[in-house]
Amino acid sequence: MDLRFAEGAIVRDDFFLVEIERFQGPLDLLLHLIRTQDIDVFDIPVARITDQFLKAIEGLDAEDLDSAGEFLETAATLIRIKAQMLLPREGDDEDEDPRAELVRRLLEYEQIREISQRMRTSEADRARRFSKGFIPARPKLLHQEMPLETTWADVFTAALGVEMPIPRQGLHRVTTRTISMHEKVALILDRLQDQSGIEFSRLLKGFGDTMHGVMTFLAGLELTRRRVLFLRQSQPFSELWLYRREEDKDEVSADLEVVEVDS
Amino acid sequence: MNTPQIVEAVLFASDAPLTPDEIARADERLDEDQVEEALQMLKAEYDDTQRAFHLTEIAEGYQILTRPEFAPYLERFDNVPRPNRLSGPSLETLAIIAYRQPIGRIEIEYIRGVNSSGVIRTLQDRSLIDIVGRGEGLGRPLLYGTTQRFQEHFGFASLDDLPRPDELPIILKDRMPLEEGEGNQEKEEIPEMPDPGDNLEEKQPDNSVDESAQDVVL
Numbered sequence: 001m002d003l004r005f006a007e008g009a010i011v012r013d014d015f016f017l018v019e020i021e022r023f024q025g026p027l028d029l030l031l032h033l034i035r036t037q038d039i040d041v042f043d044i045p046v047a048r049i050t051d052q053f054l055k056a057i058e059g060l061d062a063e064d065l066d067s068a069g070e071f072l073e074t075a076a077t078l079i080r081i082k083a084q085m086l087l088p089r090e091g092d093d094e095d096e097d098p099r100a101e102l103v104r105r106l107l108e109y110e111q112i113r114e115i116s117q118r119m120r121t122s123e124a125d126r127a128r129r130f131s132k133g134f135i136p137a138r139p140k141l142l143h144q145e146m147p148l149e150t151t152w153a154d155v156f157t158a159a160l161g162v163e164m165p166i167p168r169q170g171l172h173r174v175t176t177r178t179i180s181m182h183e184k185v186a187l188i189l190d191r192l193q194d195q196s197g198i199e200f201s202r203l204l205k206g207f208g209d210t211m212h213g214v215m216t217f218l219a220g221l222e223l224t225r226r227r228v229l230f231l232r233q234s235q236p237f238s239e240l241w242l243y244r245r246e247e248d249k250d251e252v253s254a255d256l257e258v259v260e261v262d263s
Numbered sequence: 264m265n266t267p268q269i270v271e272a273v274l275f276a277s278d279a280p281l282t283p284d285e286i287a288r289a290d291e292r293l294d295e296d297q298v299e300e301a302l303q304m305l306k307a308e309y310d311d312t313q314r315a316f317h318l319t320e321i322a323e324g325y326q327i328l329t330r331p332e333f334a335p336y337l338e339r340f341d342n343v344p345r346p347n348r349l350s351g352p353s354l355e356t357l358a359i360i361a362y363r364q365p366i367g368r369i370e371i372e373y374i375r376g377v378n379s380s381g382v383i384r385t386l387q388d389r390s391l392i393d394i395v396g397r398g399e400g401l402g403r404p405l406l407y408g409t410t411q412r413f414q415e416h417f418g419f420a421s422l423d424d425l426p427r428p429d430e431l432p433i434i435l436k437d438r439m440p441l442e443e444g445e446g447n448q449e450k451e452e453i454p455e456m457p458d459p460g461d462n463l464e465e466k467q468p469d470n471s472v473d474e475s476a477q478d479v480v481l
Contacts, residue, residue, distance in 0.1 A: 024355070024375075122419065124348075126416065
C-alpha cells in the first residue's frame, strides 16, 4: 500500500518531526502529537492532527504490514472523523461528536501508560528485595596455589621411556583380527585359576605384537563388564591389575559361551 | 517450641510466599488465627531488632525478604537471581490485563491499538498471566488474567495494591478496575467531556476496525 496518499496535503509550521519507530503504536503517536502541542484532548483539532499523523507515518516501512496496518487503520479512523466533522450534525450535538470514541480510547491508553510507569516502579522496588535461594560462588583457587604433583625427575624418566614411533612407510594394510578376544579371555581366566590377581604386563609376556596387548585389554574390559573381573590401577600410567571377583565364579563358564558367540 | 518459632522455621525454609493457611499445616494444633498472630509478632520483632530482612506481605502470602537497602551488597554476587525487567509493551499489556481481567486478546489489542499476540504469549510463558476462561461470542475467545507470579514480580500484596485509577492524573470513566473493586464504584467524571454516551461501553471492540475499513474511500 502506498503510504504517501496524503502527500501535499500538509506540512505546516507547527509540524512536529517524529520518528515512527519510537512509538509503540498509533495511539502512542497520536498521544504524542496531542500532548506535545498542548492540545485539549476533549477538543482535538482533527484536521490538523490527521495531517500530522499522516505526515508522520509517511516514513513507515510498508514491508512491515502488521505495524503499517495498525497505523493505517488509525489514519483511516482519523480521516473518517475528519469527514464527519465537516458534515452538519443532526439532533443532539453532544451525542454525535464523532471524536468521542477516539478520545475515550486515547485517554484510556494514556491511563494504561501511566499505570505501566507505576508498575515499572513497583517492579524495580521488588527487585531490590531478595529471597533466599542463592549461594555465593566460592572463590576459585588461583593457579599458582595448586600443588605441583610431578617432579622434574618424573618428567625426565618419562621422557627416557618414550620410544619414537618408527615412521610408517608404504601402504597401510587392513587385516582382520588374527587374535581373537576369546583366546585372551581364556588366557586371563586360566592365569587367574590359582591366584586372585595378576598384572596386565605379565599377561603380555611372550606375545610380541601390539595387537596382543589390545586384545588382552579388550578381553579384560569385557570380563569386567561381565562382572568376572575387576580392574585396579593405583595411579595414572601405573601397572594395571586384574582381579577375580570371587562371588561371580559360578557364572564364568556360562558367560564364556556368550563370549564365544560374540567373537 | 512456640508458635512464632514454628512459623519462622517454615517461612525461613520457603523461597516463595506462603499463606497463613499453608503455614498452619506445619502442626495440627495450629490454626490460621494463631499463625496470623505469630506473623504479626515476627514482623514486629524483625523491625524492632533491625534485621537485614523483614516479613513482607506479598502475593496474598508472607515471605522473608531482605530489606531494599542491602541490595547493593547482594548485587555484587553474580549468581543472585536477578528478576528480568519487563519490556514496555509487556508492561502495558500486563497493566490492561490486571485491570480488566478476565479479558480477551481482541480487547487488549483494541486498547493498545497494536497486535499483542506475541506479547501475550511471552507473558504466559513467564507465568505472569494465564488463561482464566473463555468469553462469550464468536469463537469463544480465551480470556486472560494475572497470576500469583504477577503479584510476586511486582511485590504486590494483592491486586488491591495496583495503582488506583483515581490516584492517577488522568481519570477515566469507570470500566477499571473491574471485578469486586469495592470502594471504587463512585463514578469518576471526565471533566467537560462531551459525554461519550454510555453505549460506548458496550461497543464491540472490533467495530471501529470495520467502520474505518469502510471509510478509507479517499
